[in-house]
Amino acid sequence: MFNKNKNERTEPRSWNWSPRALVLGGLGALTLGVAVLSVAVSYSILAPHFGLLAAPTVAALDVLWVVLQATEILAGNNRVRAGRVRWAGLTLTAVIAAVPTADLIVTGAGVSDLAVILTPVAIVFTKVGWWLVLPSLGRKVxxxxxxxxxxxxxxxxxxxxxxxxxxxxxxxxxxxxxxxxxxxxxxxxxxxxxxxxxxxxxxxxxxxxxxxxxxxVASKPLPELIATIKLPELDGWEPSSLALDVTPVTPAVTQVSGTNGEDAAEASRREQLLVTVSEIAAVTGVPTPVTGAPLTNDQITVVLRALRHSEDPPMESYRQAAGEFRRLGFLGGEDRVRPLWRELKRREAQEESEESEEEAEEDAEAR
Missing domain, CATH: 1.20.5 (Single alpha-helices involved in coiled-coils or other helix-helix interfaces)
Structure with a gap:
């Protein structure tokens, strides 16, 4: 094609069919087909009664019905505009569908004709289709x-x-x-x-x-002289000769009796307890408790353990244990010693209970 003014060739117009246009086109084609069917059926029914007036009457009804459908399309989502033509279309649908329906019910004529039967159904369902589809299409954009x-x-x-x-x-x-x-x-x-x-x-x-x-240790207590021997350190160690006293010493016979004998037994017991404390501290990995110096909770527990097992059966009285703790020269307040004594007894009771359960399980397995 050429432009008349500029004598230039223009591109042919292309049609872009949107999904909305395709739906409306399909409904329009369906409506026209139903309208043609309605015209043919209604004219065949009304012609014997109205003669030549049947043709314009039927044509006017169906054309008006199609116009109302198109007007409803153009109204889009505007309910105020679409409301009147929608109700008018429903009324006209009832009128157009009533013609073949009345003929079937009253006269019974054309019952064998399939077109007469399908026409009112097609008209009603076409209107229902428009009623359902139009609100969902929205406006044209x-x-x-x-x-x-x-x-x-x-x-x-x-x-x-x-x-x-x-x-x-x-x-x-x-x-x-x-x-x-x-x-x-x-x-x-x-x-x-x-x-x-x-x-x-x-x-x-x-x-x-x-x-x-x-x-x-109980049967062979070591003298306190061994505890005074200092171990060598890596940085300050130097070899030294032993300073031995070669002066002969005449052993003296000591007769122990009365109070002196009791003091010696108490000193031996105290020495044995200190050795036991040192051994338990070494086994548990705790620094050895020293008398006259502040102790940690772990060190106090070590001393209390040694005191508890210094008797057979183990010591149960806290007052007795606290008294022995003070007589040995260890330092520790009441608010620390008493809870640690309770915790020690609770822990040992729990260990004994677990050992009893394990022995029972081992006996059961052995049986």
């Missing part, structure tokens, strides 16, 4: 606006799909993490159980060795 709306909807759809994918990944991650956490928890539990068993075996062996050592 420009291509740019439609493109923007489609782009926005696509963004929303992409975002929703991404959210679902993220949620699915999150759920999968949580499930895998839950399984791995259960495996790690089982492994940690097994490790701690084995560690506790190893500590149990070590404690039992050390406890047996400590009892043997305590018996040896």
């Amino acid at each position: 420009s291509p740019d606006t439609r493109k923007a709306i489609d782009a926005r909807r696509q963004q929303v759809a992409d975002r929703l799909e991404q959210m679902e994918a993220d949620a699915a990944d999150r759920i999968e991650l949580l499930r895998v993490a839950s399984d791995l956490q259960a495996q790690v928890s089982d492994a940690e539990t097994d490790y701690r159980r084995r560690t506790l068993k190893a500590q149990q075996r070590m404690t039992e062996r050390l406890y047996g060795q400590a009892e043997s050592t305590a018996d040896t």
Whole structure:
């Protein structure tokens, strides 16, 4: 095609059919087909009664019906504008459908004619189709606006799909993490159980060795001179010769009787307790408690343990233990010694209970 003014060739116009236009086109074609069918059927029914007036009457009714449908389309979502033509179209639909329906009911003529039967049904269903479809189509928009709306909807759809994918990944991650956490928890539990068993075996062996050592110390107490020997240090150690006294010493016979004998027994018992304290401190890895100096809670517990097991059966009275604690020369307030004494007794009772349960389990397994 050429432009008449500029004698230039112009591009032919292209038709862009939107989904809305396709729906309206399909409904329009359906409406025209039903209108033609209605005209043919209604004319065949009304012609014997009205003669030549049947043709313009039927044509006017169906043309008006089609016009009302088109007007409803043009009104779009404007309910005020579409309301009147919608109700008028419903009324006209009832009138047009009533013609073949009345002929079928009253006269019974044309019952065998399929077109007469289908016409009122087609008219009613066509109107129902318009009634359902039009409110959902919305207004006609420009291509740019439609493109923007489609782009926005696509963004929303992409975002929703991404959210679902993220949620699915999150759920999968949580499930895998839950399984791995259960495996790690089982492994940690097994490790701690084995560690506790190893500590149990070590404690039992050390406890047996400590009892043997305590018996040896009780039967063969060491003199206090050994405790005064200082161990060498790496930085300040130098070899030195032993300073031995070669002066012969005549052993003196000491006769112990009465009060002097009791003092000697008390001194021996005190010396034995101090040695036991040193041994328990060495076994438990606690610094050796020193008389006359402030003690930590662990050191106080070591001293109380030695005092408790210095008797057979073990000492139960706190007042007796506190008195022995003070007589030995150790320092510790009442607010610290009493709770540690209670904790020591509770812990030993718990250990004895566990040992009894283990022995019962071992006996049951042996049987």
